[in-house]
Amino acid sequence: MTEVRATETMVAAGANELRDGEVVVVGVGLPQVACVLAKRTHAPSLTTLLEIGVVDCGPVDTPVGLADSRIFYGATCWSGFLDILGMNLHRGIVDVGFLGALEVDRHGNINTTLLKDGSGRVQYFNGSAGGNDVASLATRIMIIMRHGKRKLPAMLAHLTSPGFGDGRARGELGLRGDGPHRIITDKAILGFDPESHCASLVSVHPGVSIQDVVEHTGFPLHISDQTATTPLPTEEQLRLLREDIDPQRVYLT
Amino acid sequence: MDKVKPVADVVRSIPDGSHLALGGFAIARNVNTVVHELIRQQKKDLSLSQCVMGMDTDLLVGAGLVSRLIVGGGSLDRFGRVNCVNRARELGTVESLDTSSLAVCFGYLAGALGVSFMPIKSLIASETLDRLESGPGAEAYRRMTCPFTDEEYVLVRAIVPDVSFVHVQVADRNGNCQINGPRWENEEQAKAARRVIVITEELVSTDTIRHCPERTVIPAHRVEAVVHQPFGAHPTSVFGCYDYDSEHLRLYVDHSSSPERIQDYLEQYILSSRDYQEYLEKIGGTERLMKLKARKDRGY
Numbered sequence: 001m002t003e004v005r006a007t008e009t010m011v012a013a014g015a016n017e018l019r020d021g022e023v024v025v026v027g028v029g030l031p032q033v034a035c036v037l038a039k040r041t042h043a044p045s046l047t048t049l050l051e052i053g054v055v056d057c058g059p060v061d062t063p064v065g066l067a068d069s070r071i072f073y074g075a076t077c078w079s080g081f082l083d084i085l086g087m088n089l090h091r092g093i094v095d096v097g098f099l100g101a102l103e104v105d106r107h108g109n110i111n112t113t114l115l116k117d118g119s120g121r122v123q124y125f126n127g128s129a130g131g132n133d134v135a136s137l138a139t140r141i142m143i144i145m146r147h148g149k150r151k152l153p154a155m156l157a158h159l160t161s162p163g164f165g166d167g168r169a170r171g172e173l174g175l176r177g178d179g180p181h182r183i184i185t186d187k188a189i190l191g192f193d194p195e196s197h198c199a200s201l202v203s204v205h206p207g208v209s210i211q212d213v214v215e216h217t218g219f220p221l222h223i224s225d226q227t228a229t230t231p232l233p234t235e236e237q238l239r240l241l242r243e244d245i246d247p248q249r250v251y252l253t
Numbered sequence: 254m255d256k257v258k259p260v261a262d263v264v265r266s267i268p269d270g271s272h273l274a275l276g277g278f279a280i281a282r283n284v285n286t287v288v289h290e291l292i293r294q295q296k297k298d299l300s301l302s303q304c305v306m307g308m309d310t311d312l313l314v315g316a317g318l319v320s321r322l323i324v325g326g327g328s329l330d331r332f333g334r335v336n337c338v339n340r341a342r343e344l345g346t347v348e349s350l351d352t353s354s355l356a357v358c359f360g361y362l363a364g365a366l367g368v369s370f371m372p373i374k375s376l377i378a379s380e381t382l383d384r385l386e387s388g389p390g391a392e393a394y395r396r397m398t399c400p401f402t403d404e405e406y407v408l409v410r411a412i413v414p415d416v417s418f419v420h421v422q423v424a425d426r427n428g429n430c431q432i433n434g435p436r437w438e439n440e441e442q443a444k445a446a447r448r449v450i451v452i453t454e455e456l457v458s459t460d461t462i463r464h465c466p467e468r469t470v471i472p473a474h475r476v477e478a479v480v481h482q483p484f485g486a487h488p489t490s491v492f493g494c495y496d497y498d499s500e501h502l503r504l505y506v507d508h509s510s511s512p513e514r515i516q517d518y519l520e521q522y523i524l525s526s527r528d529y530q531e532y533l534e535k536i537g538g539t540e541r542l543m544k545l546k547a548r549k550d551r552g553y
Contacts, residue, residue, distance in 0.1 A: 028330070051354055052278055052305075053435030061551075065330025067279035067307070069492045069553035072434045080436040081304055082362060085355040090374060112326075113351065113381070124339035128381055129305050129326030132353040136375040159380035173378040174405040250331075 006186035007252045012233035022095040023047045031098035051130035053080035097138030106219035108163025108180025111156045135161035140181035147185035153218035164197035203228040264290040272300040276419035283309040284418040286485035292316045304354040311335040315515040325354035333506035350390045360412035364445025372406035417446030424453035428476025431468040434492030452480045495545040496553045
């Protein structure tokens with residue numbers, strides 16, 4: 001096996017967080033790859049839902065996004081937003097919401113709307129789409145993103161989708177679901193303290209130091225005495241990712 | 254009743270200032286046939302609504318014809334962002350009510366059910382809601398405590414578009430239309446609108462529709478007109494008919510990333526074309542389009 005890429009560790013870590021039998025609403029990109037990987041390994045009864053109206057898809061070609069017909073292929077049901085985001089997510093039966101992000105703060109609040117440069121000039125991105133709905137309503141939220149001071153800032157440029165708000169419990173904020181559970185980056189896995197709802201370090205990826213993670217995080221990060229090392233993807237996971245799931249490295253760059 | 258009409262006639266019946274709901278999602282089933290004609294006829298001061306914007310909304314904003322948006326989000330998937338929309342937001346030339354996919358869908362659902370609002374548990378504790386409440390969304394988003402459970406809700410006001418456009422695979426001349434693949438907000442959006450216009454890849458007999466009525470998403474009595482335009486969503490995809498045109502989408506994103514170059518695109522591909530057929534000739538005609546045709550067993 002050649003050297004393991006950071007994206008492969010991220011995707012395997014994401015897959016490992018999913019349990020067999022769970023229902024997951026998935027965003028574009030690495031979350032989708034992680035779900036396919038989980039389904040092909042330890043979680044064959046995982047149900048993936050796409051907001052566009054696709055249940056349990058089985059793509060045989062790599063899609064470029066949610067609106068790509070490649071991701072409609074092999075589904076067990078085609079419906080729409082009202083079914084997926086309404087009668088599944090809003091209904092309260094979605095276990096995991098798996099999202100990407102432009103920025104995430106220490107309370108797991110997500111920005112997917114805009115960034116501001118030093119002079120305050122605003123640049124817009126894709127916005128919420130189903131992101132706010134998923135973050136508001138799924139039982140646990142997993143975020144998968146690159147690690148960096150500007151990706152994990154002290155203050156978001158915009159709060160598109162809520163985590164723990166200013167650090168309060170979800171019920172107090174008026175939100176359903178248990179809120180952010182994991183932030184999986186190319187350096188580490190972060191979790192959240194059950195009392196303070198602040199981000200803490202769960203594990204660092206092989207070859208990454210705790211200091212490196214702290215230096216590249218824009219907010220103060222709680223470090224416990226027993227920070228683990230993220231397991232490398234197994235040979236089986238790597239083989240599936242490289243030969244089957246994303247052979248052209250559309251996502252696993 | 255035969256409702257098949259040329260797109261130019263349909264668009265002529267739309268007044269400036271109308272609220273139009275577009276049936277596309279990112280790079281899938283965009284109502285580009287209508288969008289091109291709206292640009293050719295320079296319909297102005299439009300309000301547009303849609304759960305997830307694609308090239309359809311981006312083109313109309315790029316052409317300077319849009320004053321207001323009610324949207325959940327938008328992208329061209331991995332090809333790029335909705336550059337014209339984002340530029341207009343940055344410059345403040347468009348009033349944009351940015352919500353979430355479900356909030357827009359619930360707005361349409363309320364419209365379709367004939368109720369004035371729908372309670373939702375999204376948007377709470379977000380800047381998305383703060384911005385709506387302190388800006389142009391103040392009249393459409395309110396909070397309420399449930400009188401039965403004391404739970405806090407956001408109320409999404411019903412969205413009732415003047416005209417809804419939806420691009421489908423199959424329709425008959427009466428307007429019965431069938432959608433293959435996922436349907437995002439197509440049904441709620443169309444049924445919320447005062448007028449529904451269908452653009453279809455293929456015209457079939459009503460007997461064909463009757464053969465599989467479970468596939469009919471919007472039945473004829475809700476439809477005002479049918480436009481027949483094969484490859485009418487190009488360069489976006491139509492499941493079961495053709496794939497997206499990667500090359501043209503890249504060319505579009507390249508143009509849309511600059512305010513000058515988008516004008517070149519509009520001139521070269523839309524304004525200087527007599528009709529959609531001429532546009533299809535310009536992008537390579539039958540030879541190019543045949544390469545995009547879907548494999549029957551895959552749908553793309």
